[in-house]
Amino acid sequence: MNPTEVTAKLPPLLKVEGLLRRFGGLVAVNKVSFEVGPGEIVGLIGPNGAGKTTLFNIISGHLEADEGRIEFDGSDMTHARAPRWAKAGVGRTFQIVKPLTSLTVLENVMVGALLKNKPAQARKQAAAIVERVGMGPLMDRLAGSLTLESRKRLELARALSVQPRLLLLDEILAGLNPSEIEESIHLIRSFARADGLAVIMIEHNLHAVMSLADRVVVLDYGVKIAEDLPKVVVQDPKVIAAYLGSDDE
Ligand SMILES: Nc1ncnc2c1ncn2[C@@H]1O[C@H](COP(=O)(O)OP(=O)(O)OP(=O)(O)O)[C@@H](O)[C@H]1O
Secondary structure, three states, X not given: OOHHHHHHOOOOOEEEEEXXXXXXXXXXXXXXXXXXXXXXXXXXXXXXXXXXXXXXXXXXXXXXXXXXEEEEOXXXXXXXXXXXXXXXXXXXXXXXXXXXXXXXXXXXXXXXXXXXXOHHHHHHHHHHHHHHOOOXXXXXXXXXXXXXXXXXXXXXXXXXXXXXXXXXXXXXOOOOXXXXXXXXXXXXXXXXXXXXXXXXXXXXXXXXXXXXXXXXXXXXXXXXXXXEOHHHHOOOHHHHHHHHOOOOO
């Protein structure tokens, strides 16, 4: 049995129905619906400006939808703000990494862990997460002194610090070299397969999407134009046309 067959039998963890978000006259997300089950890895792709980050901003409470409904773990989260999403178990990374530069790596991760734990427990948990993402030796370094690759890992650790059941990863592979990308792919797979986290990843690296995702959702001008297995999506004429018509490489 493959992982999609397993997760298909479980009730969805995230259910997005008819989400719509306007910026003035522009419809950035246009009636988008999809579901994600526990342990499932979903790739979210589409040309620049397709609405991917806007969708993440809505799913993590950083923006409100103008229309539609979102359920997480059976609760209506349509009007929930970011802290409630984090407490409910949704961790996210940002495309522009923004660690608290004057805090250490460990302290950055503790900030999220303190949402649900007392300080001593939060420190222990944060240290375990820092080790898990391979940053153990950098635990006491100031975040402001890290390389881009380490900042990206820290961003992932911060997303994990809220003990998420759903991880939203926004282009965490951009700017990494091939061996760092392989390591990250391995790590993301282990979060889903070993820990049962659901993952939605916005990713321009199609090799990574093909090797990781159980399912791919494609946005173009805010509209969901395809949703299927990675190998089916990359052959879909609508998807090919959307990419050829964009300025993406
Ligand atoms: N705060 C905002 N105010 C006005 N327009 C916005 C705002 N945020 C996003 N947009 C517009 O909404 C559309 C979708 O943007 P979004 O960043 O969600 O796309 P994306 O698919 O994440 O793109 P990329 O791959 O380039 O990151 C774009 O046309 C963008 O210019």
